[in-house]
Amino acid sequence: MKKEIIERISAIVGEEYISTRKDVLLTYASSASMAKEPVMPGAVVRPANATEISEILKIANEYKIDTTVRSGGTSLQGEVIPKPDGLVVELMRLKDIKLFKDLRSVRVGAGVTYGELDKFLSEHGLWVPITPESALACTIAGNTAVNGAGPGSSLFGCTGDLILGVEVVLPNSEIIQTGSETNPNAPGPFLRYAFGPDLTGLFIGSLGSLGVITSVSLKVFKRMEYFDYNTYGFDTPEQAERFLIEIRQWDVNAVFASIYEGPVLELFMEMLGDEYGIPPMEWPHRTVSMTIGRVRKDMLESDAKKAQELCKECGGWVLGVKELPRGEWNERLWTFVRASYVHGWHWRTLYHHQTPVNIHRSVEEITKVMDKYGFLGHTAGFFTDHASANMYPHLYFDPTDQEDEQKIVDAHDELAVTLYKTGAVPFKLAPFWKDKMEGTEKYMEFLKKIKDTIDPNGIMNRGVLGGI
Amino acid sequence: MNEVDLDDLREELLQCRRCGICREAVYDLKGFEGICPIWRNTSGFEPSFMRGKIQIAIALLDGVLERTSENAEALYQCTLCGNCTQICGAEFHPAHVIETVRGILEEIPNEARDRLAASISTNDNPYQEEASVKREWVKEMEFDIPTEGDTLYFTGCTASLRMQETAKNTARILHAVGEDFFVMENEPCCGSVLLRTGKQEVARTNAERAAKAIKESGAKKIIVSCAGCMKTLKKDFAELFDLDLPEIVHIVQYAAQLIEEQKIPLKNIETKKVTYHDPCHIGRELGIYDEPRKVIDGIPGLELVEMNPNRSAAICCGAGGGLRSYDPDLSKRIAADRVKVAEGTGAEIIITACPFCETNLNSGADLINSSVRTVDIVDLLAGSIKAQE
Ligand SMILES: Cc1cc2nc3c(=O)[nH]c(=O)nc-3n(C[C@H](O)[C@H](O)[C@H](O)COP(=O)(O)OP(=O)(O)OC[C@H]3O[C@@H](n4cnc5c(N)ncnc54)[C@H](O)[C@@H]3O)c2cc1C
Ligand code: SF4
Ligand code: SF4
Numbered sequence: 001m002k003k004e005i006i007e008r009i010s011a012i013v014g015e016e017y018i019s020t021r022k023d024v025l026l027t028y029a030s031s032a033s034m035a036k037e038p039v040m041p042g043a044v045v046r047p048a049n050a051t052e053i054s055e056i057l058k059i060a061n062e063y064k065i066d067t068t069v070r071s072g073g074t075s076l077q078g079e080v081i082p083k084p085d086g087l088v089v090e091l092m093r094l095k096d097i098k099l100f101k102d103l104r105s106v107r108v109g110a111g112v113t114y115g116e117l118d119k120f121l122s123e124h125g126l127w128v129p130i131t132p133e134s135a136l137a138c139t140i141a142g143n144t145a146v147n148g149a150g151p152g153s154s155l156f157g158c159t160g161d162l163i164l165g166v167e168v169v170l171p172n173s174e175i176i177q178t179g180s181e182t183n184p185n186a187p188g189p190f191l192r193y194a195f196g197p198d199l200t201g202l203f204i205g206s207l208g209s210l211g212v213i214t215s216v217s218l219k220v221f222k223r224m225e226y227f228d229y230n231t232y233g234f235d236t237p238e239q240a241e242r243f244l245i246e247i248r249q250w251d252v253n254a255v256f257a258s259i260y261e262g263p264v265l266e267l268f269m270e271m272l273g274d275e276y277g278i279p280p281m282e283w284p285h286r287t288v289s290m291t292i293g294r295v296r297k298d299m300l301e302s303d304a305k306k307a308q309e310l311c312k313e314c315g316g317w318v319l320g321v322k323e324l325p326r327g328e329w330n331e332r333l334w335t336f337v338r339a340s341y342v343h344g345w346h347w348r349t350l351y352h353h354q355t356p357v358n359i360h361r362s363v364e365e366i367t368k369v370m371d372k373y374g375f376l377g378h379t380a381g382f383f384t385d386h387a388s389a390n391m392y393p394h395l396y397f398d399p400t401d402q403e404d405e406q407k408i409v410d411a412h413d414e415l416a417v418t419l420y421k422t423g424a425v426p427f428k429l430a431p432f433w434k435d436k437m438e439g440t441e442k443y444m445e446f447l448k449k450i451k452d453t454i455d456p457n458g459i460m461n462r463g464v465l466g467g468i
Numbered sequence: 469m470n471e472v473d474l475d476d477l478r479e480e481l482l483q484c485r486r487c488g489i490c491r492e493a494v495y496d497l498k499g500f501e502g503i504c505p506i507w508r509n510t511s512g513f514e515p516s517f518m519r520g521k522i523q524i525a526i527a528l529l530d531g532v533l534e535r536t537s538e539n540a541e542a543l544y545q546c547t548l549c550g551n552c553t554q555i556c557g558a559e560f561h562p563a564h565v566i567e568t569v570r571g572i573l574e575e576i577p578n579e580a581r582d583r584l585a586a587s588i589s590t591n592d593n594p595y596q597e598e599a600s601v602k603r604e605w606v607k608e609m610e611f612d613i614p615t616e617g618d619t620l621y622f623t624g625c626t627a628s629l630r631m632q633e634t635a636k637n638t639a640r641i642l643h644a645v646g647e648d649f650f651v652m653e654n655e656p657c658c659g660s661v662l663l664r665t666g667k668q669e670v671a672r673t674n675a676e677r678a679a680k681a682i683k684e685s686g687a688k689k690i691i692v693s694c695a696g697c698m699k700t701l702k703k704d705f706a707e708l709f710d711l712d713l714p715e716i717v718h719i720v721q722y723a724a725q726l727i728e729e730q731k732i733p734l735k736n737i738e739t740k741k742v743t744y745h746d747p748c749h750i751g752r753e754l755g756i757y758d759e760p761r762k763v764i765d766g767i768p769g770l771e772l773v774e775m776n777p778n779r780s781a782a783i784c785c786g787a788g789g790g791l792r793s794y795d796p797d798l799s800k801r802i803a804a805d806r807v808k809v810a811e812g813t814g815a816e817i818i819i820t821a822c823p824f825c826e827t828n829l830n831s832g833a834d835l836i837n838s839s840v841r842t843v844d845i846v847d848l849l850a851g852s853i854k855a856q857e
Contacts, residue, residue: 016511023539026532027514027523032486046512073488073514092491092512115494122496136493136500136555333495337557341485344559399482400475 001042001085005063009045009087012055017046017093028088031073031080032134034346035397035405035412041068042085048093050167050175050214057173057212060087060459067459069208071110071142074134076349077430079146079207079464091141094214099124100188105164107181107189107217110141115333127223129156129255133336141166141213146428147205149390151256151332154383155293158427160204161385162218164189168203168211171455178203179217189217202450205429209461209468210454224255224293228304229326231319232311233284237360240286243314244356244383247290250310252303255293256329258382259286259359259389267378271342276327287319291329345376345396348408350415350432352424353388354381361422362391365415370395373411375404391424426466434467444468472568474529481526481569483560490518490552490562501777503551505784505802515542518552518562525569528576540576543569544794547802548664549784550752567789570666580793581665589670592657593625602655605632611643617650620687620714622701624694625657626823634823637850638693638719644853645732649691656681660700660749663708665790672709679711690716693846695749695822703753718750720821723849724759727766734852736768743775743815745806745829745842746782747822755780760821760845767852773813775806783809785820787828803832810840818842 001020010018019025020043029038042065047053060067066086073080082088094109097120106128108117114128114135121127132143132150140159144166149158156162165179176182178200180191192200203213234240240259247254265283273280292307294300308318327335340347354362359381366379379393393415397408416436420426426433437444448468452458492502502508504517514520524542527533543566550563584594592599605628606613613621621642627635642649656678662671682690690713692698698718705711726732744764750756757779764772777783786792786802807829810818820826820842829842 019511019513021538023515023524023527023533023542024513024520026527027520030486030523032488034485044513072491073486073519090513113492113494115496115500116492119494119496134487134489136495137488137491331497333497334489334555334557337487337489341483341487341558344483346482346485400479 001065001087002063005059005065006043008059009043009056012052013045013047017048019044028070028082028090031075033076033078033081034399035348035408036078036081039081039084041082041088044088044090046090046093050169053089053169053212053214054173054175056089057169057171061172061457064457065459066462068461069145069212072113072134072138074138075142075146077351077428077432079428079430083462089212091139091212091214096215099220103188103190104220105189105217106220107215108140110212110214110216111139113137113139118333121220122223125223126220128162128218129221130159130162131332132159133332135333140216140218144204144216145206145208145213149384149427151329151382153385153390154257155253155255157385160201163200163204163216164192164219165200165217166203166213167215168213170211171457171460175214181217205427207429207461207465209451209465211460222295224295226294226297226300227329228292228300228307229322229329230290230304230307231321231324232288232290232316233319234286234288234314234316235284237286237363238357239315240288241357241359243288243311243316244389245387246310246314247307248383248387250306252307252310253292253294253299254290254307254383256325256332256382257288257290258328258380259288260380261286261363261378264378264380268339272339275338276323278321278323281321284319289325289328291325340394346399347377347394347396348412349395350393350412350419351426351428352391352419353384353427354391354422354424356383356387356389358423359389359391362393362419362424365418365422366393368418369411369415373407375407375411429466431464431467437466472572474572477565477568477572478526478529480560480565481522483558484519484522484562485558486519486523487557488519489555489557493555495555499777499779499781500555501781502783503555505547505549505786505805506545506798509798509801509805510545516545521546521566522562525566528573529569535573535576537577540573543573544578544790545798546789547748547784547786547791548789549748551781551783554752554780567664567666571668574666578665578794581667581790584661584665584790584793585667585670588657588659588662588674592654593629594657594661595625595629597629599654602628603651603653605635606651609636609639613639614650615653616686617648618686618688619647619649620682620685620690621649621651622658622690622692622697623651623655624692624697624823627693628655631823631826631844634693634826634844634846637844637846640850641719641723641846641853642691645726650685652681652685654681658697658700660696661790663700663704664788675705675709675711679705679713682713688714690714691719691722692716693719693823693844695747696824699749699753718756718821719846720750720760720763721756724762727762732853734767737770737848737852739769739771740817741771741773741815742817742819743773743810743813744778745775745785745810745818745820745825746779747820747825748784748788750821751782752780760819763845763849764819767848770848773815775809775813785825785828786832787824792824792828799828800831800835803828804835805832807832807836807838807840811838815840819845819848821845
């Protein structure tokens, strides 16, 4: 990158917070995304606030520099890999947290992680009830930009559903605020759907290609204290899927309900059973692991009873292994990282949403590519939102074997097409989905028009949001 | 040292999935309040914390990055405190791996490392002091300490050359409880610094020499007061060099047991609110958390208030891994950060069980003009014993 550019950015953030050192650039060439070639940027900058970011984007526009916004760097689908000689804007210095107790909301800077926010809110008896499984490293802003989900989603929906507004530095360097806070006289964030169309929504899932989210305002809730943990066994996928729907229909407060294939659980329990305190056992064809949560005890008791009734009505039986959901829920900020890394393989994922009655279709498609290409993998999913399930297939490979790695990349490509055909939808419109979504041409054209209008020089994360 | 297989090493490095949790995880449930002291006290680019260090290590080993001191800075800018290891979900020990990589990349210039190694080779201590000076403190004791016996007090270079009060107070405790102990005429250096900074081959020769000298001394039991010596003699000698030593205990373990058995009558010392800083070498590396707290509880007059984080999630004092020599300013900033946490507890003093931690935390306190001083646990224990005499 040109020296004069570095000098100008340096004058904004201070020499300490910009680097062009090769060792530093190398560490920004990759992220948690596996089987993805690293790309060396030309510079990395760590601004302190929205004003500095705005000044940086002015320069980026002037020189038409490819710019990648990066927060925790935990994204798994290549969303934060920079462009050659591009500029990485890393946001982990934006650490402000402001609570609006009476508005039941909080505003966080782009560098705040879920772990930090959870600790802060727990001191007030509150929480943000959805936490992605990378919660200790990823930011709320980053998870907004990827439209994430996680434990808590079974009741509260996706991350986007909690958001009341965002502050964004647009690619043209203007700073805007959305939601009720657009009114400078407003006491804080209390309503997302203010001032006409949902411009907040434009930035949810925008993958850093429509602007830099510098703060996120979101809903907070009274922390639940009463939980019921249980597992439910089923002989067929259809029974288990029906159970999930009935749970929602009957307003059973399942904060986290996951569905697992028997062999997948067996594999994981072989590795983690001791850590979870679960004795070896034969798992049924399908297991639903569920945590029900309530603020009030009487409601919890009623929900737990209803869940057991519904399980039987759907043809299942109560397994009673409580350690699995208890571990998943109580240690949700970390436990999945452990489960994902304990086995030593690397993996690629292709996050998607299925309808609950179609969960088995994702399993079938993944099994097919596994058989065809000959590798290990699995998929599990958790209930999310109104009638949807967040699926997170893991395709395993050996990182020291290039052939194996290529096999996964090819299988992954194929899977994007076949999963899409089952009716699944990508909620993180990562580049993996580019050209795989037949029938979305008009939608993508419209999205591109928006992108071109907001970012006429095409500097922000070019080619990442579904390839645009 | 057992030969390092480069393929195995690479495979270990590839266990890192770049999740980034080792940067600054705040995980209330498990007591983590941030992870990496380097990230917190530098400008915070990726190479400052373990995820970046591992990427750089791989690139240096693979030849993607040229082996220059600038490119390798991230490897040395690390206290090897192991807090990242504590939170990491993958099946490897990131801090140990970085230590191994330092050894493999010994060709990369590092003035501080080479200076320390040269001093240990020549003088048997990293402080460029004459080897004979090491036992000088014994002459100032109010009782005789022999050069042979069954129980060896392995003083360590820092206590014998820089923090003599620690050595003297440890000796006073042992004397007070009637332990017949000796201090070697020519005590070797344990070589902790060599291992941490990546001089593995020199460390091996040094360890073999040290183990031989200890064996020849006839010691049946070793007591140490330095956390670094403890970790090196107890763990590294066995695991890295297959060297057997007699039973080794840290003075806090020794004292905790005696307190439990009510064999040290302790008297009130001036009432003080204190906090305890867990040294990485006996904490995360050896799991010695309860014993120092038992000792503190056993000293009448002391009220223990815990810092958050503590125990296995404690943040390092900044002195480890050779950082105090490699980048003294950063090392002291880290110490100052820890002192601020101690200040937040309302404690008047910080107690620790490692001369490195003591020195560095006091340097950190000076940096921010803090009145909170750090003392070694043996100083208070000896004081309490004296009060009852
Ligand atoms: C072990 C593990 C488990 C995971 N589990 C989950 C899970 O349960 N649910 C889930 O949703 N995800 C999960 N992920 C994926 C990842 O953590 C999420 O995508 C995460 O929210 C990304 O946040 P980040 O701060 O790390 O963003 P980054 O990885 O830094 O960036 C992600 C994307 O968002 C953009 N971006 C980041 N910050 C901003 C900003 N402030 N403004 C505009 N654009 C921005 C980037 O340009 C990039 O496109 C997991 C990842 C790992 C490693
Ligand atoms: S060292 Fe462990 S915690 Fe750190 S990025 Fe790698 S896998 Fe994650
Ligand atoms: S060992 Fe300590 S200093 Fe080194 S990277 Fe890990 S946490 Fe940071």
